[in-house]
Each structure stands twice: as C-alpha cells, then as structure tokens.
C-alpha cells in the first residue's frame with residue numbers, strides 16, 4: 599500500500615453535516631467517485647447496489663415530502679422540527695444514496711449483498727475524501743420507513759445502505775475516541791461456549 603493511503607486511513611474521519619458546503623464535486627469528480635464506489639468485493643458479481651444522486655431543487659422537494667411524512671407518522675410537529683425535516687437533504691450540496699438491491703441467488707445470502715453495499719459506501723467516501731471533500735453517512739428515520747424510502751426513490755424491495763452527504767469544508771475535524779484494539783482483537787481460543 600502506498601504510505602499516503604495508510605496515513606489517510608489512520609486519520610480519516612467524517613465531517614459534520616452542518617460543515618458541508620458548496621462547492622459540490624463536479625460531474626467529472628462524481629463519475630470518479632462512483633467508479634471507485636463500484637469497485638468493491640461482490641460475491642457472485644451480483645451488483646447488489648445502485649446509487650441515487652440528490653442535488654439541486656430535488657433536495658427541496660424531498661424535504662417537503664419528508665416533513666409531511668413525519669407529521670403523518672407522529673402527528674402535529676413544532677415548526678423547528680418541520681424545518682429540520684425540510685432541510686434533511688439540502689444541508690449538503692450533494693447527497694448520494696447508496697441503495698442495496700437484493701438479487702435472487704440460490705447460494706449467496708442477502709446479508710452478503712448488504713455487506714457489499716457497505717463497502718461501496720465506504721469506497722465512495724474514501725474517493726470523495728481523496729478529492730478533498732468531506733463526507734458523512736446518514737440513515738435516519740426515513741431509511742427505516744417504507745413511505746420514506748418511496749419518497750427517496752427506492753423500490754419496495756430495496757434498502758438504504760446510507761445517504762452519503764458530500765461537500766467542501768474548511769473546519770478542523772475534531773477527533774473522536776476509537777476502540778482500544780485489545781478490547782476487540784483476540785487470538786482464536788476454540789469454539790464459542792456460553
């Protein structure tokens with residue numbers, strides 16, 4: 599591995615969505631980002647994912663629809679909350695939805711298709727970061743809601759891997775605690791026993 603890739607991986611972190619601003623990646627950069635995102639392990643070459651670009655006015659229309667859906671689910675809501683829902687997809691200049699598209703397979707479990715989707719999302723973020731953009735993957739309530747997914751353009755059988763918010767930023771990224779390796783790594787010590 600090139601040392602700069604390792605340095606990047608050892609320091610990478612997400613950018614808070616509130617700090618993601620214009621300019622968004624250009625069309626050419628988006629193509630590069632999505633080419634990298636498509637280059638991931640994929641058991642059986644099923645391509646069990648796709649990408650949806652949310653940009654421009656579409657983000658405003660989605661916000662209105664999500665605010666309406668939030669009221670359907672929860673009843674009357676304060677204006678501050680409605681404003682939060684309206685802004686969900688317009689806070690960052692570009693949001694890319696990573697969508698898992700389960701494929702029929704006699705041998706490959708759906709679980710592995712989701713894992714491949716997660717890898718696509720990670721590659722997508724790394725590529726955007728390598729081009730100098732900040733990223734943050736969000737799922738939120740609308741990923742868990744069939745009508746929310748429909749509003750966002752997903753078919754009934756599809757699921758959200760994550761909505762990757764992307765933009766430029768000029769803030770210092772604050773580090774967060776990371777797990778200590780000795781808490782999560784061990785040598786194999788035989789079959790599990792309860």
Ligand SMILES: Cc1cc2nc3c(=O)[nH]c(=O)nc-3n(C[C@H](O)[C@H](O)[C@H](O)COP(=O)(O)O)c2cc1C
Nearest residue numbers: 610611612613614734735736737738739759760774
């Ligand atoms: C599958 C998944 C879903 C997430 N959904 C949300 C979310 O809905 N809202 C949120 O504030 N953060 C969410 N996060 C966390 C953000 O991505 C968070 O900023 C990120 O994990 C920060 O860690 P990092 O700096 O190591 O990238 C989610 C993370 C994952 C992996």
